[in-house]
Amino acid sequence: MQTNSTDWRYTVMPAVFTWLKETETGALEIDLVATQKYAADILRVEGKAGTRMGGLVGSGTLGENSYLSAEQRLSLLSALSEVAKEFNVPLISGAAAETKEALATIVKELATVGVDTVMVMPPKTKEAPCDDEMYAYYALAADAAREAGIKIMPYNNPDAAGYHALSTDILRKLAALPEVTALKISTTDVSVIETLMLENKDAKILAGVDTVTVHAGLAGACGGITGVGCIFPKASVTMQEYVNDGNWAEANKISQAMNSISYLDAQPLLLEYLKFAFGIHHNDEQGGLRTLGKKLTAAQIDDVRARYQLAKERLEALGLAE
Template sequence: MVTNSTDWRNTVMPAVFTWLKESEAGALEIDFEATQKYAEGILKVQGKGGTQMGGLVGSGTLGENSYLSAEQRLSLLKALSDVAKKYNVPLISGAAAETKEELAEIVKELATVGVDTVMVMPPKTKEAPSEEEMYAYYALSATAAKEAGITIMPYNNPDAAGYHALSTDILRKLTALPEVTALKISTTDVSVIETLMLENKDSKILAGVDTVTVHAGLAGACGGITGVGCIFPKASVTMQEYVNNGEWAEANKISQAMNSISYLDAQPLLLEYLKFAFGVHHNDAAGGLRTFGKKLTQAQIDDVRARYMLAKERLELLGLDD
């Protein structure tokens, strides 16, 4: 089993927020300029070792994906593609569908607006598909990606409601597809990462939950996709640098410093929580509250603010508060 890319080894990529603004009519709409500005700001940041984010993830869970129309999503990704090209990093976006045929069309469509790799989530069906059906769903997306000149990243998110878990056997088979550039494993249980790496040390696996960056690295993950890294990019990149160098104690210091806010990345309201924290970080609490998602209660707002402040204070002591 051999994957076809080394570009993402030892890197971390931000799942950027989609910034919104009020139109003249008072409705929320995408603020493309602000979204590009903040994405650029994150990609500019260097870790203590001099490295930067190795990719850009747009229109994901943190990018209001489930609330955007197909037209809005494509326009957003086209805008982010300009940023990704400017910083010479791949643009990644997610896709899911009820049928493999529908998914194949989405993959081809995403390629037309500059997406380099599609994070393919399991089918959106009520009934769990059979192993054969699951593999066929991903295999057809790989074929579509090949025809479009891009790659795919199977996305296993067993902790999230609505997404069927991918078995280790399916993940193993998908790793062998030449169009699969990496696997994204979003779970607090990193044992599946270690299992896959023990079977094939050349597997490329990205962790998708901020709380497990260090443990995922110990298990063999080559990098990660981060939400908290949008708020504290220098800390996120530096932590990955320490993981890459096997400096586990130093990496763990940063992980512990960010733990209060990283916790939010694994919660059902991660979009609303982290977007508000991002707004606070940039002195734009109003902007942070602009979301198509759920409205936070005052208690939730107070909790997020307290978690953000605790992480910021801890990171200040490490010189990583940006």
């Protein structure tokens, strides 16, 4: 397996939330100003070694992507593009469609609002496509990205999000495409990362589940996309610094401190859970509960609040609760 992604330089990148506000009629609309502010605040934070987040992910799973209209999505990403440019980091966003033709159109649209890399999820079809069909789906997205002057990031997320799984053979072939800047592997089973890295030590793979950041690093991942890092960015960046340095003991201390809340990143309601935790962290619980997704029950709200508090106390002891 060969990869053309030798310029991939990112460490950890936050999958930022789309902040919402109520209109006079009680409907929800995107609060672009608040979303930009929170994104900038996250990118501004430094780890203990002085590094920052290496990119900005908008309108992904945590950005309520599947609930937004095309117009809302493009407006949101245009606003986040301003933040990404301010901090000189790439803007990444997600895309999925039922057909490869529809996907290619979305990829080109995203390029017009400043997206640098498109995380491409498997097709939204009821039946899983065969490997040839799956490869054709991604290959056409790669063609569209090349025409638009951007990159793609194949996104394997068969667990919490319930997308069709990408086989190791497909991932191997996709990594060789010149338009593929990295692979995103969002699963608690990091063995596929190790398998791909054993075949090619230069492959660029990003972990997508906060519970396995350290394990993914041990398997060879070059970084990750984080949800919990939006809440505790200093801890997330510092943990990745330790992973990059091979300081596994210190990285594991931070991972253990965040375990109670990182657990939520691997659940089907990760958007709703982590967005509420983010609201707690910023003294805006009501804002954290505003979502186009599912409404949390009282028991779920209490559980998230308890998990957040435990993680905060543990990170405070490490000086990483900022």
